Amino acid sequence: MSQPTITAADLQAQIPRIFAPWIVALDLQVLRAAPGEVDLSMPVHAALVHVGGVMCGQAAMAAADTAMVLAMMAQLGEFRPMTTVQLNTSFLRPVGGPRCEVRARVLRSGKSLAFGQIDIFGEDGRLAVQATTTYALL
Amino acid sequence: MSQPTITAADLQAQIPRIFAPWIVALDLQVLRAAPGEVDLSMPVHAALVHVGGVMCGQAAMAAADTAMVLAMMAQLGEFRPMTTVQLNTSFLRPVGGPRCEVRARVLRSGKSLAFGQIDIFGEDGRLAVQATTTYALL
Amino acid sequence: MSQPTITAADLQAQIPRIFAPWIVALDLQVLRAAPGEVDLSMPVHAALVHVGGVMCGQAAMAAADTAMVLAMMAQLGEFRPMTTVQLNTSFLRPVGGPRCEVRARVLRSGKSLAFGQIDIFGEDGRLAVQATTTYALL
Amino acid sequence: MSQPTITAADLQAQIPRIFAPWIVALDLQVLRAAPGEVDLSMPVHAALVHVGGVMCGQAAMAAADTAMVLAMMAQLGEFRPMTTVQLNTSFLRPVGGPRCEVRARVLRSGKSLAFGQIDIFGEDGRLAVQATTTYALL
Numbered sequence: 077m078s079q080p081t082i083t084a085a086d087l088q089a090q091i092p093r094i095f096a097p098w099i100v101a102l103d104l105q106v107l108r109a110a111p112g113e114v115d116l117s118m119p120v121h122a123a124l125v126h127v128g129g130v131m132c133g134q135a136a137m138a139a140a141d142t143a144m145v146l147a148m149m150a151q152l153g154e155f156r157p158m159t160t161v162q163l164n165t166s167f168l169r170p171v172g173g174p175r176c177e178v179r180a181r182v183l184r185s186g187k188s189l190a191f192g193q194i195d196i197f198g199e200d201g202r203l204a205v206q207a208t209t210t211y212a213l214l
Numbered sequence: 215m216s217q218p219t220i221t222a223a224d225l226q227a228q229i230p231r232i233f234a235p236w237i238v239a240l241d242l243q244v245l246r247a248a249p250g251e252v253d254l255s256m257p258v259h260a261a262l263v264h265v266g267g268v269m270c271g272q273a274a275m276a277a278a279d280t281a282m283v284l285a286m287m288a289q290l291g292e293f294r295p296m297t298t299v300q301l302n303t304s305f306l307r308p309v310g311g312p313r314c315e316v317r318a319r320v321l322r323s324g325k326s327l328a329f330g331q332i333d334i335f336g337e338d339g340r341l342a343v344q345a346t347t348t349y350a351l352l
Numbered sequence: 353m354s355q356p357t358i359t360a361a362d363l364q365a366q367i368p369r370i371f372a373p374w375i376v377a378l379d380l381q382v383l384r385a386a387p388g389e390v391d392l393s394m395p396v397h398a399a400l401v402h403v404g405g406v407m408c409g410q411a412a413m414a415a416a417d418t419a420m421v422l423a424m425m426a427q428l429g430e431f432r433p434m435t436t437v438q439l440n441t442s443f444l445r446p447v448g449g450p451r452c453e454v455r456a457r458v459l460r461s462g463k464s465l466a467f468g469q470i471d472i473f474g475e476d477g478r479l480a481v482q483a484t485t486t487y488a489l490l
Numbered sequence: 491m492s493q494p495t496i497t498a499a500d501l502q503a504q505i506p507r508i509f510a511p512w513i514v515a516l517d518l519q520v521l522r523a524a525p526g527e528v529d530l531s532m533p534v535h536a537a538l539v540h541v542g543g544v545m546c547g548q549a550a551m552a553a554a555d556t557a558m559v560l561a562m563m564a565q566l567g568e569f570r571p572m573t574t575v576q577l578n579t580s581f582l583r584p585v586g587g588p589r590c591e592v593r594a595r596v597l598r599s600g601k602s603l604a605f606g607q608i609d610i611f612g613e614d615g616r617l618a619v620q621a622t623t624t625y626a627l628l
Contacts, residue, residue: 409577
């Protein structure tokens with residue numbers, strides 16, 4: 077199988093090169109990587125907490141999109157230009173902290189389009205946020 | 215009509231009180247407010263630009279969600295606790311900068327659920343990002 | 353301008369040729385067509401009404417997708433093979449009947465992807481269902 | 491545990507009582523039921539096939555929504571009035587036939603809102619359609 081294998085450390089090293097500084101500030105840690113799959117740990121930094129005392133939903137959406145890019149790199153074996161076509165997020169439960177886990181899976185990777193699902197679990201292991209997304213490969 | 219009127223300046227003053235610091239850093243400016251409607255100006259700061267040279271989609275989603283909260287405040291005449299149930303974003307065109315405009319409209323505000331649409335226009339006036347969302351009033 | 357113009361009557365004639373019989377049974381009537389735009393009238397037939405006494409949401413989703421195909425034909429000047437990539441529907445209000453109106457607009461038509469919005473209005477003229485969609489041109 | 495248990499046969503018997511005749515015509519067969527979970531078999535009847543020779547996407551969306559209602563009944567132990575708030579469907583692969591399988595899972599069932607995921611698999615066992623949805627309990 078000639079597809080190069082991307083490790084969690086490889087993906088971690090790519091984060092500051094690919095993403096905007098505002099995203100790098102989320103301080104996502106790549107826990108595991110496999111073809112089409114990544115698991116990230118996300119700290120619920122004070123900067124992400126809104127007046128309600130929980131992680132803002134915007135941070136969850138941002139983490140979901142970021143995780144899918146990393147899962148696509150793990151799928152393709154390299155970073156290729158791609159763009160999010162749409163991302164749909166459902167917020168099932170609040171995320172309290174101090175960390176949450178973000179799991180992205182590529183559901184289908186075609187020639188021009190890719191589909192993925194991202195689940196975010198709270199510290200208690202319960203599903204807190206679920207996203208589905210479509211990407212276009214450029 | 216007894217509903218208090220919220221002005222653009224009122225909403226602007228609320229931003230640092232309600233949203234997480236990571237969202238306040240987006241530096242959104244409230245241009246106009248009317249019941250159920252807000253228009254925001256969003257600077258494409260360098261911190262929001264990814265390796266592709268355009269504004270990251272995560273910032274667009276974050277702005278959409280934030281704008282809807284403000285539009286709901288403009289609808290209700292006050293800030294009330296609410297939570298995003300789901301937000302769906304489509305990315306039609308890249309946002310280059312130096313600014314974009316975010317327009318949020320409450321489509322329906324019921325007793326427990328509210329629906330909204332958010333459009334983000336590039337400097338050229340073309341629709342770049344479109345989002346629809348459902349909120350639960352707590 | 354060399355793009356052929358498709359009329360409402362042209363689109364009406366295409367419905368039984370393109371769509372599945374189960375969709376043709378919805379009895380959609382094309383009221384107006386313009387490039388990238390169609391307005392349809394949809395009868396709330398008894399077969400579409402569920403135990404709650406209103407039009408089933410499944411019929412609204414089906415009409416939205418169908419209307420977008422017709423709007424794309426009105427955009428392109430012909431029927432071209434295309435596939436729905438995703439369709440997201442929000443249900444704001446029940447649709448009672450006896451008719452509703454379905455308005456589809458192409459928001460962007462690119463080389464390989466197209467984006468659209470579909471609004472369904474009840475007899476009272478209020479927005480009842482809103483959908484956004486992405487299509488892939490084959 | 492006092493929650494009544496609903497069987498696949500119970501759900502099957504409810505289909506013609508709850509859903510619109512146009513939905514009953516889909517001829518969905520309940521294969522398995524457990525609290526918050528149902529698996530359905532869906533025949534790709536000729537009436538559901540469009541000009542492209544595969545099952546129309548509208549039928550997939552309709553089956554997803556229908557399956558979620560049944561999964562909610564299996565969750566709650568009874569039929570309770572509920573309404574779809576939003577349903578988002580991604581179309582990963584065409585569904586050829588002669589059958590597909592529809593699997594609905596309640597991800598969270600709260601007091602007023604419920605969240606679910608529906609996967610549709612083709613005859614080859616591959617994921618063809620994925621939907622996520624939010625319901626309001628009335």
